[in-house]
Amino acid sequence: MTMGVLAVLAALSLLGAVHAEYHIVRHASLAPRSRDAAVLPAAEFTVPFSGKAPRRKSKKSALAALRGKSRAHGASDTVVVDGSAFDEEYLTNATIGGQHFSLIVDTGSSDTWVAQKGFNCFDIEGNPVSQDTCAFGTTGFNTAASKTFQPFPNVSFNITYGDGEFLSGPVGLDTVTIGGMSVDRQEIGIPTLTAWEGDGINTGLIGFAFPDLTSVFNTTDPTKASASNQIPYSPLFNSAVKQKKVKNPFFSIALDRGSFDAQANAPFDPNLGFIAFGGIAPVPVVDKAVTVPVEGYSLTTGAPTGGPDSDFFFYTVAVEAYTFGNVSVRPVGSPILDTGTTLNFMSTDVTAAFSAQFNPPAVFDEDFGLFVVDCNAKVPQFGVKIGGKTFTIDARDQIIPAGTDDEGNIICITGTQDGGPDEADNIFILGDVFLHNVVATFNPIDAEVTLTQRAKY
Template identity: 40%
Template sequence: MLTSAIFLLATGLLGISPSEAKSPKSISVSAATASREAGPLTASSNTLTLTRKQSPKGYNARSAAYLLGLAKIPPSDHTTTLLSLFIGEEFATQITFGTETFESIVDTGSSDTWIVETGFSCINVSNSAPETEAFCDFGPTYNVTDTFTQIPDENFNITYGDGEFLTGIIGTEEVTLAGITVKQTVALVNLAAWEGDGTTSGLIGLAYPALTSAYAGTNPHADNSAAGEQIVYSPIFDTIVTDGKSSDLFSLAILRDVSGPSGYLSFGGLPPVTFTENFTSTPILITTITGYPVTYDFYTINIDSVLLHGKPLPGSGGPGIQYIVDSGTTLNYFPTSAADAFNAAFDPPAVYNADEGVYIVACNASKPALDIVIAGTKFDTNPLDLILLAGTDANGNDQCISGVADGGSDPGSDVYILGDTFQKNVVIVFDVGAAVLRFAPHEHYVSNDPF
């Protein structure tokens, strides 16, 4: 999930609706630039444990599915869709600012590392009215200490796709992440329009530095103008690499179990999970979703094809069809024809529900065989990930949805998604230096996740 060249203070203050804010105005795909050849991989000594966090609003505004307009959003604060349990899911880990440790959201689509500071002002996302701090529902707040140094004449200003926004100050702080301590440029949030989860206090951005959200001057209203030009700085992963404390790659393993860790994020090497260490590489493409007032960059790849019972589904892959690799999106989103064909292969067949934007399937349906072919290598999907328990109906009966959704019918303009349905079955290395994503099969493992 890179955020944003912010033009003005906030969509809420400007009278822009959340639907307008999240509507992408353009989607472009470009190749990443390599600085070295891909090299051997070893186990990392700097690993973060991930935990799942559920947004009370029922969606993850930083997910590719949300920003592409693919996810059906609950129509009110008191209504949920079948998918809302899943698109509201994010991953968080621990980060230390000075001597204070917090839980923060991990976001591979944005670049800034920020934390909310004690005494911040809270704004209602819907109507811009002042609220109590508790209304924004952050976790613990950061107390400024002597290790923080404010950078003069700069401000922080970021808006997310659903109208949430944050402003504050820019400075440097001793930050520790995965056992690595660096002097890092960070943002302290002192004004927030936010709908939190009650536990996380900030965000850790792991994407490219091109669209970091620092601006010249102290007036957020002037940002992205001649008086408030964007100031690009080194995000935390870049700083870790530049300081020689990690090689320029990180790896991600999303786990299925609900009682233990939700996954691992490792810097400079491989995570502590059992998998087949036979990696397949494919070039990193960057998908930029540009809207008003939010811009995101996502790690993206081409795939060869989607296989159904070992046979390629026409139009599911090839050089003109891109797939975003996004841990913030739960389902896989395939081209319409491929999604329809796959879901018809359940027994009994899954049925598309336009109101929900998902395929409804019997919880005990027989599951088809699904594989993703990347750079000539076939990656199978564990049947456990093909049917997700989504709740109960009015009679108390379980309702389930397919792990594959419809991503659109126009490969010329649509970009598709490999979400957690796929990612629970692989270990992914984001080899930024070599400009490739590297995939290895995650060995099938016993799970207590009912999804």
């Protein structure tokens, strides 16, 4: 692997999982062209997000803050998602080895993991602390109580997040069920050492990105995890496809925005959308859709690319233009579609120009490190042009409550924040602010994404 790729992946820590090193496997990526939207059938399994919870402090500090939910739906392959942590994390209910957990839904990472019963909790500096400091929603996964659990010996799960959160421990195989979709012998991390700033609801995470981003290593010593001993494996949905648990190789996510009041005050916000397997999520849409290839990452420059010599990690898509008011900006870097990041992170020039068009204008707060805006400001319409189609973002997603001042007044920030200069090897994100407005259907097998504009809600 090259240092260029390492540098890019280190920057991607904002999204979620970052390993000490990565093992590079070459793939033949698709040509960087869009096509007419794929015809998407109704989902086989539809799972409502169970709720939305406050995002982990680590991602809060990185300016990624709000997630989603799930609600029971008639179709067995569609799962409802909920929101927790003041609508900072989207959660869904899953069963592992017959035990029930609330797990974060994350398209910005690839591992499925759940804290093991009896785990040791640490703070970010690595000092041992009480278990309740990690704020998991349960006492953890009891491997002895699972009739289907099998240990995976002589390997370890080892993941470190950009803010210092880390998890490590054994690896196992077990049955993972989400909605009506059940995957046998799925490889999962069951960490026993956890530095986690939880929300009191989730006990782990389901990652839906690509296999090269998984975090299992051919060593039992976490300090020796490296590119040379990484063992990429099949993430949960990829396994479902291999086991023919779904007829179609794609999953679809519709994240509902929470109300302003819920974002400001509610530690848990149920029924905020769906994750659907094998078809499109069941929400009203309009006749605007496109299917585009996922961009891999160059082995030489570390930048997103549609070339044949690239690796897939995240759902990175080419944006043709950002439009707002009478401004149209063609970006250099390509953003990542990430359910695990609350905000949009765009280039400095785009963010500054957009912020200036609020009435009154949004202002960058040096102490807060964010663009702050009047909670009742008028929001300019924002469009994202992908594959020849412009997808619009509702004004309600562009003003987000982020705390209170000393007098108890709500402080608001813009939903689109500064992700750095517009350079090809920088990392930009279309997070929940964008994803609230589309149905995003991910095909990790063919490395494609279909975006469909949602009807107003």
